[in-house]
Amino acid sequence: MEKNNDTVDISFKISNRTEISARKMMGSTNNEMQYMLVPGFLMAGILPWIMPWLQMAVMGLGMVTNMAFTSALFSLVRSYVFEKEPDEHVVYVNHGVLSSSDICIVYKWYVVALISYILYMEERERERERERERER
Structure with missing residues (x-):
C-alpha cells in the first residue's frame, strides 16, 4: 500500500485462481437461491386455498358415481324381482367372414331379423x- 499525494494505491496479491472462481460461484448461488425459493413460497401460499376445493370436487365426483351405481343396482334388482319376462328379444345372426357379394344377402337377413x-x-x-283388460 503506497500513499501518493492524497491518493492511495492498493494492490492485491492473488495466490490461487480456483479460490477466486469458487468465491464467484458462491456469490452467484446466493443470488439464484432467492429466485429458487419463489415457487415454493407461492405454492405454500396458494395450496391452502386450492386443496379444499380439489378435495370437495373429488368427494362430489365420488358421491355422483356412488349414486349412479346404487341407482343402477336398484333398477336391476327391481326389474329382476317385479318383471315376469325380460323385455328384450335378442336375435343372434352370425354369417362368418363375408365377401363383397354376400353383403347384399346379409343386409336382407338383417332386415328380415329387424322386421x-x-x-x-x-x-x-x-x-x-x-x-290389462282382463284384470279390469
Missing part, C-alpha cells in the same frame, strides 16, 4: 294390453 323383432314386440304389447 321379425318389431312384429314380436308388437305382439307382446298386444298381449299385455289384453292381460
Whole structure:
C-alpha cells in the first residue's frame, strides 16, 4: 500500500485462481437461491386455498358415481324381482367372414331379423294390453 499525494494505491496479491472462481460461484448461488425459493413460497401460499376445493370436487365426483351405481343396482334388482319376462328379444345372426357379394344377402337377413323383432314386440304389447283388460 503506497500513499501518493492524497491518493492511495492498493494492490492485491492473488495466490490461487480456483479460490477466486469458487468465491464467484458462491456469490452467484446466493443470488439464484432467492429466485429458487419463489415457487415454493407461492405454492405454500396458494395450496391452502386450492386443496379444499380439489378435495370437495373429488368427494362430489365420488358421491355422483356412488349414486349412479346404487341407482343402477336398484333398477336391476327391481326389474329382476317385479318383471315376469325380460323385455328384450335378442336375435343372434352370425354369417362368418363375408365377401363383397354376400353383403347384399346379409343386409336382407338383417332386415328380415329387424322386421321379425318389431312384429314380436308388437305382439307382446298386444298381449299385455289384453292381460290389462282382463284384470279390469
